[in-house]
Amino acid sequence: MAKAYWVSAYRAVKDADKLAAYAKLAGPAIAAGGGRFLARGLPAKVYEYGLAERTVLIEFDSVEQATAVHDSPDYQAALAALGDGAERDLRIVEGV
Structure with a gap:
């Protein structure tokens, strides 16, 4: 199973x-x-x-794991705390 990566680029921190x-x-x-x-x-x-x-690169063991973390209640709480505090582009990319 291929690893997966979150690539998050912050366009602006408000x-x-x-x-x-x-x-x-x-x-x-x-x-x-x-x-x-x-x-x-x-x-x-x-x-x-x-x-x-600002760019953040995070490695996961699989796309499924990366997606599950993003969709988890704990991470969703983090996103709620961020609110409109930043403009970001988050992608999940499968490794080769």
Whole structure:
């Protein structure tokens, strides 16, 4: 079974307090579901049409596991805490 990755790009952070509240809940929810943070922060370098925006990369054992964590009550509580505090693009990508 192929691993899966959450790729989350933050287009804008509108409320740092809401983002902090989200992070406090999201980190434990993701770790409890088997997610492993591989990278997070601003890019060291951008090329082509890349944007210098905060990016988070999280590894899971499968697409099913990644989806289950996203849809879990604990992660949904984290999203509720974030509310409109950030504009993000979250994708689940299957590994090769």
